[in-house]
Amino acid sequence: MEERRRVEQEREDLLMRAQLARAEAESANRAKDEFLAMLGHELRNPLAAIISAVSVLDRIGQQDGVALRARDAIRHQITHLGRLVDDLLDIAHVTSGDIVLTCEPLNLATSVQRSVSNLASTGRLERHVIDVRAEPVWASVDPTRLNQIVANLLTNAIKYTSPGGTIRIRVGGEEDQAIVGVADTGIGIPPSLLPYMFDLPVQGDKRLDRAQGGLGVGLTLVRRLAELHGGRVQVFSEGPGRGSEFVVHLPRIEPAKPVDSQSVLRVIGKVASAR
Ligand SMILES: Nc1ncnc2c1ncn2[C@@H]1O[C@H](COP(=O)(O)OP(=O)(O)OP(=O)(O)O)[C@@H](O)[C@H]1O
Ligand SMILES: [Mg+2]
Known part of the structure; x- marks a missing residue:
């Protein structure tokens, strides 16, 4: 009798620990996704600002070859960064279920x-x-x-x-x-x-x-x-x-x-x- 109760108690403890571990893992996962989403949003704004600043320079800045090439390089790299940020945001949105498919x-x-x-x-x-x-x-x-x-x-x-x-x-x-x-x-x-x-x-x-x-x-x-x-x-x-x-x-x-x-x-x- 005593032995059975002990075994049952152990089983309950195990179950409880498994549930706790699972809840912790899920919460860590959510925290990671929220972090990615936040990072993505935070990076978006400065990128947009840099792009518009480059457009201003296109109008009023120096037009010699070196300056044009430098601005091209900035634009190119910003586009690349923008793509990376989009990927980050996509990952976060897909995970949180924010992406709605239009099938x-x-x-x-x-x-x-x-x-x-x-x-x-x-x-x-x-x-x-x-x-x-x-x-x-x-x-x-x-x-x-x-x-x-x-x-x-x-x-x-x-x-x-x-x-x-x-x-x-x-x-x-x-x-x-x-x-x-x-x-x-x-x-x-x-x-x-x-x-x-x-x-x-x-x-x-x-x-x-x-x-x-x-x-x-x-x-x-x-x-x-x-x-x-x-x-x-x-x-x-x-x-x-x-x-x-x-x-x-x-x-x-x-x-x-x-x-x-x-x-x-x-x-x-x-x-x-x-x-
Ligand atoms: N066709 C492939 N052949 C060999 N290794 C691959 C191939 N596709 C992906 N991998 C490996 O898997 C990793 C992850 O691929 P993934 O597309 O997720 O990232 P990435 O290409 O490095 O970066 P990005 O986020 O720009 O896609 C790559 O870094 C590479 O090591
Ligand atoms: Mg890839």
Whole structure:
């Protein structure tokens, strides 16, 4: 009798401790998200002020080559900083549930090709071979967010693959899933890091190659956006130097209207020798 009571008491204690630990972890997580949101907002204002000050200098400042180049550099770096801040705010908003998706039925083949073309038009894909294989498949998605997912994965693929490497983008259906895959022939990922790829850098050690800059939040954002759509994202790599593939799964829906079922194959970009 005595023994049973003791065991029960121990079990209750354990349960209580587990609940406490969980509550603490959740509160730490919330605090981190609130901190990110606050940091993002705080950084926004000075950035906006710097941009407008540069515009003033454009009007009244010196117009010689050195001054023009210096102002260009400021503008360029501020734009980059602005993008980083947007990423931070996005992470915070997605986490706190502040992001509301505006979903519509879309043929992912078309949407993904548009994202690739957009990035291609900035010249950033020029140094790699880009191979797009897209079969019509439909999903209910927020076009802006889908573009963000694809752009993040593509940007990573070119960032972590030497010039001349190949980036393969595939879109298609697998049973009840719409699939978007981005594979590269780049630096690859050690097996020990695969489970942490979608965590924020503070959580998993992702210090693989941070020489390229960036906050290290792109993949976290990709995963959260995929999950907001009721989907998920996976990563595959056979190891360092052997390339990687990121695969996004989204719930598939029936086509909104009849589509040409022929598969589309397009190649954008070209092989460029390393500079
Ligand atoms: N295609 C890839 N091949 C190899 N490693 C990758 C690839 N994509 C991401 N990684 C690794 O995962 C890390 C996290 O990627 P993530 O996109 O979250 O951050 P980032 O690209 O460093 O910065 P940003 O916030 O600008 O996206 C990268 O720093 C890199 O080490
Ligand atoms: Mg990235």
